Amino acid sequence: MDKDIKNVIEKTEAYCKKEGLVLEFVYEVAEGLLETISERSRAFPSMHFTSIEMLKERLQNGCFLLKKDEEIVGHIFAHKHIVNQHHIYERGSLWIKKEYRNSNLGLLLMYKLTAVYKNDFVISIARATIVHHNNELLGMKHVMLSGMSEVLVNALEKIGKLRDELTYKYYVSPYFEKHIKELK
Numbered sequence: 001m002d003k004d005i006k007n008v009i010e011k012t013e014a015y016c017k018k019e020g021l022v023l024e025f026v027y028e029v030a031e032g033l034l035e036t037i038s039e040r041s042r043a044f045p046s047m048h049f050t051s052i053e054m055l056k057e058r059l060q061n062g063c064f065l066l067k068k069d070e071e072i073v074g075h076i077f078a079h080k081h082i083v084n085q086h087h088i089y090e091r092g093s094l095w096i097k098k099e100y101r102n103s104n105l106g107l108l109l110m111y112k113l114t115a116v117y118k119n120d121f122v123i124s125i126a127r128a129t130i131v132h133h134n135n136e137l138l139g140m141k142h143v144m145l146s147g148m149s150e151v152l153v154n155a156l157e158k159i160g161k162l163r164d165e166l167t168y169k170y171y172v173s174p175y176f177e178k179h180i181k182e183l184k
Contacts, residue, residue, distance in 0.1 A: 005137050009111055012104040021100075022067045023112065027059055033072060040095060050093055054079075061089065062116060064109050066096070073097040076109040078117065083155040086183060088121040088176075090161070094131070107134045114138055114173060121183075122173035125161055135171035143170050149183045 016023065029037075034055045041050040050058075058077040066074030074097065079090040091113050096105045110131075114122055124135050132142070145153055145165060156162045163170075172180060 002137075002139070005111075005139075008104055008137075009108060012108045015103055016066075016105075016108070019100075020068055021073065021105075023108070024065045024067065025112070025116070026063055026065055029055075029059060029063065029065070036072075037075065037093060037095070041093060044095070050077075055093070058092070062113075064112050066100075066105060066109065073100050074105050074109055076113050078113055081155070081159055081161075083183060084151055086121060088123055089117045090123050090125060092125075106130065107137065110134050111138055114140075118173070119175060120173075121176040121179070123176065124171040125163060125168055126171075127163075127168045132169050132171070135169075140171040140173055141177045143172050143177070143180060145170070147180065149181055152180065152183045 015021075031052075034052045037055055038050055038052050055077065058079045061078035061080045063075060063077045065072055075093060075095055076091060077093040079092045081088045081090060091110060094106055094109060096109075110124075122140075124131065124140060126132065126135075136142070145156075145162075148156075148170075153162070
């Protein structure tokens with residue numbers, strides 16, 4: 001990892017400690033919180049709607065929660081897709097409470113979840129410029145649909161993840177980038 005980004009992550013972790021923020025990797029979340037996250041995804045235009053059932057499915061792959069006391073102030077989920085027996089982990093449902101934004105907490109959550117799946121295929125599909133910037137800081141590469149295998153493009157279409165490349169950008173982890181054309 002680049003020395004500069006490592007420094008940013010260390011400063012963000014120090015900020016968390018100072019503010020009493022705790023980061024947890026979990027596989028279970030209370031039903032009421034899942035309802036809140038689902039409704040949040042409906043309310044914010046930058047997020048895709050995620051039903052409670054979808055969140056429960058994603059929890060099987062893990063979720064990072066950022067908490068202040070017992071209040072959730074941030075979260076990010078891993079959504080596993082299977083493409084021809086390959087597991088592809090999509091980072092999704094990234095959210096930071098408004099008063100904690102601009103403190104690199106989104107970057108920290110992205111970094112932590114990407115690290116969990118560093119030896120797997122990780123993809124980020126987003127339209128927010130800050131997410132694109134953070135993906136690049138984390139060493140992920142922007143890939144156009146033309147740079148993907150036909151099998152992957154067809155799979156993205158089948159699972160409803162084929163997006164307008166003018167609005168959305170696809171970023172893949174270094175491991176995924178090495179093998180993206182080989183995905184058959």
